[in-house]
Amino acid sequence: MKKHYMNGYDAVSEIADGSTLMVGGFGLVGIPEQMILGLVESGAKNLTIISNNCGVDDWGLGLLLKNHQIKKMIGSYVGENKEFERQVLSGELEVELIPQGTLAERIRAGGAGIPAFYTPAGVGTKVAEGKETRVFHGKEYVLEHALYADYSLIRACLADEAGNLIYNKTARNFNPMIAAAGKITLAEVENIVATGNLNADQIHTPGIYVQGLLEAKQEKRIERKTIRNG
């Protein structure tokens, strides 16, 4: 039995100023919508956010940005909104950009007890500047370190009371690795079912990684609706 939260604010209200948070999602897909709204409500400040993207002007992590709650953003593709650009240029917001695969692997490493690994991405570019590189099998690789978080906020489709999670389609993205890399992992899910109702072969995130559950309806805003015969 994992702890249940009443709403987004309830889930995140203990997150202190200055915390490092990992937040699941790719674009607006698979983001913990209500927990992000809860953070807006709690007003936690000086947050370091590790997430692939930073939302849009009026949704997702963009809301925290607008509210000046983010001190540093670590991601692979940001700047989908004007406010992001403004805060970076004015020096209010620190940004660290990481190749997407390196970001995924660094988060995975954090959850899996691997402190560092070598990867080819970024070799010979700004990304590898000042970092150790090494040649294996005649090719150059750069040493990258694990990422960790005080809290991981993720979203899944289904959970059982034991905290086992199942994701829907491309809403899986960074969520499983982020689940494992947080000291405390809170999962926002569309439905919680009784333990025993999920097939053990089909669990994407085992309950061992999850400390709390929030059942909440999702808006699931679409960034770029593209239609076949549109």
Next chain:
Amino acid sequence: MKKHYMNGYDAVSEIADGSTLMVGGFGLVGIPEQMILGLVESGAKNLTIISNNCGVDDWGLGLLLKNHQIKKMIGSYVGENKEFERQVLSGELEVELIPQGTLAERIRAGGAGIPAFYTPAGVGTKVAEGKETRVFHGKEYVLEHALYADYSLIRACLADEAGNLIYNKTARNFNPMIAAAGKITLAEVENIVATGNLNADQIHTPGIYVQGLLEAKQEKRIERKTIRNG
């Protein structure tokens, strides 16, 4: 559409003497039974086998051992059979023992394009002798390298024609990582269904890792049958 093989011999007949093979399974669970029998038939020699265990006297990789087809065994727990011991003591068989988690991670690294990583397992023991170690966050880690194979022989429960695989219970074990780490990956499965009949959210091994399929009935021998009221 992946290539289909008629039987175990058909699947492995092109494997040349001196090849490096990864073979899925933990104990006798999740091993590609018919492809191992096919190798006995083909007689391929001087094989380097990377697999968690080495079968038992009369089943699994133990059959290749008995037939003197293995030059070197890389695994984490071997010696479940007398013949293994005899060949090691007589110098016929080379053995490299690796902590099980390091073995799993080195195979995963091979498939995922990570040439090397740091891990705590084995630090301060024989396993780390002669290897580079480094301190991260005050703890010592040892550098371990990716493993690769010419052929990966794995077993799954279900496949579709596109090579997507689903495993059953603890028969999953090393199979997914081994699937990704082989130049050529051949999957022995209990049933092949038409493409479109598997749920895309439930695939354990995406078809991109699989080059050939063999549908075959499995004996599934049990090493230690333990019964509640036995």
Next chain:
Amino acid sequence: MRQTKSNVRERIARRAEQEIKSGYYVNLGIGIPTLIANYISEDKEIVLQSENGLLGIGEYPEENEVDPDLINAGKETVTEIQGASYFDSAESFGMIRGGHVDLAILGGMEVSEEGDLANWMIPGKMIKGMGGAMDLVHGAKKITVIMDHVNKDGAPKIVKNCSLPLTGKSVVNRIITDRAVLDVTDNGLVVQEIASGYTLDDIRNSTEPVIHVSSTVQYDAY
């Protein structure tokens, strides 16, 4: 014939489609490369990989098929083909980095004669991030870059050394432009095909580095 912008894009996309062989697993970059999917011959069996965790991108959905949880790496709503699979981002980039994707077709701002690629940032402009491009250029078995042969000012985009920040060093195998197809080889750039409407001299004059000509070069190729 004066080419419109959409003519040019279609010409490049149709030529790029020929790079894709039946049985290939392919990653098409965000933007123009994505358009290539519209031109893939129906008799080819192709699986498109999306780095956000989908193998088997289908067509854009009908209005009633739209699933907000199903997008491509460009964040467009898509569908899945039969035989598709979903996975997390670490698996997706393991798949890319591990050399399992046969071909990636990416856009480019500049390509050097040694195959360096710059396609992710312009100094002074807002940095958006490299997304998955830096992983893709080191992972896929073959990297093809598609772009206009020259920039808006008519200056070459194929250069001796990239002036923009690099996405990857020595990573490009083939360049397909509206004017030519060039391979990056150990002996420098080799022209394989010249598009209709252009001469070898046109290509030489609009390409900064020295180019070599393949013994099997095709004129009026596309």
Next chain:
Amino acid sequence: MRQTKSNVRERIARRAEQEIKSGYYVNLGIGIPTLIANYISEDKEIVLQSENGLLGIGEYPEENEVDPDLINAGKETVTEIQGASYFDSAESFGMIRGGHVDLAILGGMEVSEEGDLANWMIPGKMIKGMGGAMDLVHGAKKITVIMDHVNKDGAPKIVKNCSLPLTGKSVVNRIITDRAVLDVTDNGLVVQEIASGYTLDDIRNSTEPVIHVSSTVQYDAY
């Protein structure tokens, strides 16, 4: 009272069970530690991890429940509890190495006063391999070793320095034997409990390193 071998095992297992708190994820090593599962109090909610890819080991199966594809790390047929999940070996050891398992209870041949553990090989005897033990000792949040206090010849198994090849250096947090419970601390070994039938002197005489006594030491503890 003279202890039979099975008496001794049961005593150790019952005491070790007290280490397991409700809500814990626990890995029980192969062999004697596996027996602890039989003594886990029913009012505790415990999830047992098996490094071959199962979270939620259940009881041994009834004859008609046996699934050859469902075993524990000791290769015994088992069942799954409600809420179980299966995963691959890389995920399983990521779970272990990443510090997500609350407690691992392992068998031991020797433990040193600094918490070094030797439990995987005896020189001169056939090497079977370390299996997952070297990963477990660095991963679980707490490592408890259970073993007889002395070997067959009556010699201490808790030693100043291990003579056998190590499984891990400075990894053991607590030792539970048939005679005592000892913690490995920065100030050396500290006796926390003494089993009935033994005195503090008995423990001192059968333990090679100097031992300290906790201010809250319990006698006749189990």
